[in-house]
Amino acid sequence: MKICVLGAAMTDFGENWKLGLREMAVAAILEAVAVSKLELEELDAIVVSNMSGSSLAGQDHLGSLIAAELGVNIPAFRIEGACASGSLAIHTAANMLLAGNYKNILVVGAEKMTDASADNVTKALSRAADEEWESFYGVTFPSLYAMIAREYMRSFKVKRSDLALVSVKNHSNAVLNPHAHFKKEITVADVLAAAMVADPLGLLDCSPITDGAAALILSSQQKGKAELVASSVATDTIALHDRKELTTLNAAVLAARKAYQQAGITVKQINIAEVHDCFSIAELIAYEDLGFAGKGKAAAMLKSGEFNRDGRLPVNTSGGLKACGHPVGATGIKQAAEIYWQLCGRAGKRQLKSGLQYGLTHNVGGSGGTAVINIFKNV
Amino acid sequence: MKICVLGAAMTDFGENWKLGLREMAVAAILEAVAVSKLELEELDAIVVSNMSGSSLAGQDHLGSLIAAELGVNIPAFRIEGACASGSLAIHTAANMLLAGNYKNILVVGAEKMTDASADNVTKALSRAADEEWESFYGVTFPSLYAMIAREYMRSFKVKRSDLALVSVKNHSNAVLNPHAHFKKEITVADVLAAAMVADPLGLLDCSPITDGAAALILSSQQKGKAELVASSVATDTIALHDRKELTTLNAAVLAARKAYQQAGITVKQINIAEVHDCFSIAELIAYEDLGFAGKGKAAAMLKSGEFNRDGRLPVNTSGGLKACGHPVGATGIKQAAEIYWQLCGRAGKRQLKSGLQYGLTHNVGGSGGTAVINIFKNV
Numbered sequence: 001m002k003i004c005v006l007g008a009a010m011t012d013f014g015e016n017w018k019l020g021l022r023e024m025a026v027a028a029i030l031e032a033v034a035v036s037k038l039e040l041e042e043l044d045a046i047v048v049s050n051m052s053g054s055s056l057a058g059q060d061h062l063g064s065l066i067a068a069e070l071g072v073n074i075p076a077f078r079i080e081g082a083c084a085s086g087s088l089a090i091h092t093a094a095n096m097l098l099a100g101n102y103k104n105i106l107v108v109g110a111e112k113m114t115d116a117s118a119d120n121v122t123k124a125l126s127r128a129a130d131e132e133w134e135s136f137y138g139v140t141f142p143s144l145y146a147m148i149a150r151e152y153m154r155s156f157k158v159k160r161s162d163l164a165l166v167s168v169k170n171h172s173n174a175v176l177n178p179h180a181h182f183k184k185e186i187t188v189a190d191v192l193a194a195a196m197v198a199d200p201l202g203l204l205d206c207s208p209i210t211d212g213a214a215a216l217i218l219s220s221q222q223k224g225k226a227e228l229v230a231s232s233v234a235t236d237t238i239a240l241h242d243r244k245e246l247t248t249l250n251a252a253v254l255a256a257r258k259a260y261q262q263a264g265i266t267v268k269q270i271n272i273a274e275v276h277d278c279f280s281i282a283e284l285i286a287y288e289d290l291g292f293a294g295k296g297k298a299a300a301m302l303k304s305g306e307f308n309r310d311g312r313l314p315v316n317t318s319g320g321l322k323a324c325g326h327p328v329g330a331t332g333i334k335q336a337a338e339i340y341w342q343l344c345g346r347a348g349k350r351q352l353k354s355g356l357q358y359g360l361t362h363n364v365g366g367s368g369g370t371a372v373i374n375i376f377k378n379v
Numbered sequence: 380m381k382i383c384v385l386g387a388a389m390t391d392f393g394e395n396w397k398l399g400l401r402e403m404a405v406a407a408i409l410e411a412v413a414v415s416k417l418e419l420e421e422l423d424a425i426v427v428s429n430m431s432g433s434s435l436a437g438q439d440h441l442g443s444l445i446a447a448e449l450g451v452n453i454p455a456f457r458i459e460g461a462c463a464s465g466s467l468a469i470h471t472a473a474n475m476l477l478a479g480n481y482k483n484i485l486v487v488g489a490e491k492m493t494d495a496s497a498d499n500v501t502k503a504l505s506r507a508a509d510e511e512w513e514s515f516y517g518v519t520f521p522s523l524y525a526m527i528a529r530e531y532m533r534s535f536k537v538k539r540s541d542l543a544l545v546s547v548k549n550h551s552n553a554v555l556n557p558h559a560h561f562k563k564e565i566t567v568a569d570v571l572a573a574a575m576v577a578d579p580l581g582l583l584d585c586s587p588i589t590d591g592a593a594a595l596i597l598s599s600q601q602k603g604k605a606e607l608v609a610s611s612v613a614t615d616t617i618a619l620h621d622r623k624e625l626t627t628l629n630a631a632v633l634a635a636r637k638a639y640q641q642a643g644i645t646v647k648q649i650n651i652a653e654v655h656d657c658f659s660i661a662e663l664i665a666y667e668d669l670g671f672a673g674k675g676k677a678a679a680m681l682k683s684g685e686f687n688r689d690g691r692l693p694v695n696t697s698g699g700l701k702a703c704g705h706p707v708g709a710t711g712i713k714q715a716a717e718i719y720w721q722l723c724g725r726a727g728k729r730q731l732k733s734g735l736q737y738g739l740t741h742n743v744g745g746s747g748g749t750a751v752i753n754i755f756k757n758v
Contacts, residue, residue, distance in 0.1 A: 059509075061744055064617040067615075076612075079457070081455075082440040128440040235443045238443040238444045365440055369442075370455070
């Protein structure tokens with residue numbers, strides 16, 4: 001059985017002061033349903049992706065909330081795996097479709113983050129780390145990724161200005177995305193001059209706190225212009241200090257290997273990717289974990305233009321987490337939406353040249369405790 | 380393809396001062412794996428059920444946490460649908476097995492509730508209601524179910540002493556369950572004399588705040604002594620004030636109808652059930668929603684002894700949420716474990732007579748926004 005994407009939509013990502021979690025989710029859903037040309041009545045389940053609704057919006061039980069808002073009584077529930085929730089929701093929906101009990105599933109991710117104080121958001125996000133052995137002692141996500149960055153820089157003689165190129169590229173891509181949080185070019189000098197968050201990561205090495213929602217309609221019955229040909233998940237120690245190596249995310253390596261196998265392709269056949277650039281260092285490591293670059297070679301390849309819009313393998317044409325924004329629960333679904341739009345020629349001003357066949361999403365939870373790889377194919 | 384239960388386990392439910400969320404989950408898992416006679420390496424996914432880990436234990440990302448604790452890198456993620464999370468996790472695991480990508484799945488539910496202040500727990504639980512239209516205005520779950528109880532009592536001329544019989548029965552059952560939170564008989568007079576929580580519901584009409592974990596191993600490959608023959612989910616408005624009727628949970632009616640159909644049986648064939656008695660009134664309504672009793676007849680049937688251990692259809696032999704306890708994320712899985720143990724003759728002192736063929740679990744989220752019915756068959 002094939003799983004097709006029938007439609008996708010996203011709200012603007014940014015500081016959506018006038019919209020709550022519910023309003024954003026519903027806006028993305030109604031647009032995705034409309035473009036998929038399905039009626040609401042044809043949906044037979046809803047999988048919701050969200051991480052911090054409980055702590056930041058005082059709302060759990062989002063399955064029922066969203067079903068009620070749509071006026072349907074179909075199965076609906078929430079999936080959470082920290083920042084990888086969105087891709088996990090797609091993975092779950094795909095399995096439900098393959099099981100044969102469901103035909104058309106709505107996957108929706110939403111996060112409302114800007115109504116809480118920065119302190120509360122940092123605390124809410126730190127719940128993706130090990131509370132008893134990391135967060136309790138004051139560790140935050142910028143500090144975890146800063147340790148990864150330090151070790152990577154030491155091992156492979158990479159400089160802060162190399163990391164900065166990730167943010168520069170992704171900001172440049174976001175200028176073409178009307179839904180992006182930051183539609184603004186930045187330079188390496190800007191990144192280096194920005195306030196330090198957790199040395200060596202400055203403010204412009206970090207993805208922002210963003211509100212937003214994204215929705216995807218998956219179907220085992222109807223034909224669409226893109227198929228989900230692989231969906232694989234792997235986990236690793238939740239605590240960074242339990243890892244054997246800091247310069248690779250083993251969960252991503254395992255999930256990628258399995259995904260290429262499932263899709264029956266090699267990494268060379270991937271034409272476009274959205275990767276989890278929660279911090280600049282994360283995108284460099286993603287290139288290597290996915291097999292896009294050899295170990296320690298990521299920065300050099302990025303510098304060569306390989307991953308630019310006009311390069312061999314454009315990465316994060318949406319602007320990535322860094323510049324499109326990172327409303328946690330929506331991120332994995334926005335990644336899939338971007339790949340879908342690019343594969344079927346609906347990416348507007350940021351549309352790449354035609355002939356794209358395979359697109360990949362790389363979505364990570366915590367400091368690498370969960371990784372999900374989904375691969376889509378143009379059909 | 381058949382889905383079999385290979386093993387089940389639960390920790391003691393109660394005030395587990397010496398155990399955290401992680402320790403309880405792992406204890407239940409290791410016992411379930413041992414009784415299933417599988418090796419940890421034979422598991423190929425973990426579905427975690429939890430509602431309030433984020434707010435009460437400061438811990439999200441439980442999939443990775445638990446995989447790490449077991450030393451495995453397999454897919455793992457969390458499912459949440461308020462108090463129905465446990466049965467939703469079973470539903471999801473069943474679909475993953477039917478999809479054919481997984482063979483043996485560990486389902487584990489855990490909740491750590493007694494380390495937080497009562498005020499915090501009440502607030503955390505209220506996140507299962509509609510934050511903007513219910514909880515924000517001070518509504519709590521006892522008050523929501525009190526409104527249901529008032530309307531039910533008015534409609535069907537039922538008294539507080541009729542509701543009390545639910546708690547009396549379930550406490551009596553829990554005396555035989557070594558894992559139960561309250562192994563203590565109570566009388567109708569005790570229930571009526573208890574402190575009022577939300578009129579007409581007193582303290583002994585309400586399920587307690589409980590710590591605990593439960594685990595289940597499901598397989599599409601190996602044979603077990605019980606099969607999952609139906610798993611169905613339905614939703615309804617999250618807000619109670621949006622319902623057409625207060626004396627029935629439409630989500631439960633819809634899910635039950637679908638479940639009987641899936642299993643190819645009628646309600647008369649059910650030999651044992653675990654139902655969601657978060658409040659005494661909820662069990663009476665469950666009898667009617669499931670078709671065990673006609674509309675308005677639940678109290679009379681309960682009084683007749685129909686649902687007692689020695690009745691025609693024993694309900695909540697574990698002690699139910701009321702007396703076995705209600706560690707939210709663990710509840711649906713504990714219900715399934717109890718049915719499994721009863722069906723295959725492993726229920727110890729509380730074992731019913733042999734010849735049980737079908738057992739049902741009824742698990743509700745919020746005030747009825749989600750309902751999940753799972754049916755197991757002795758094989």
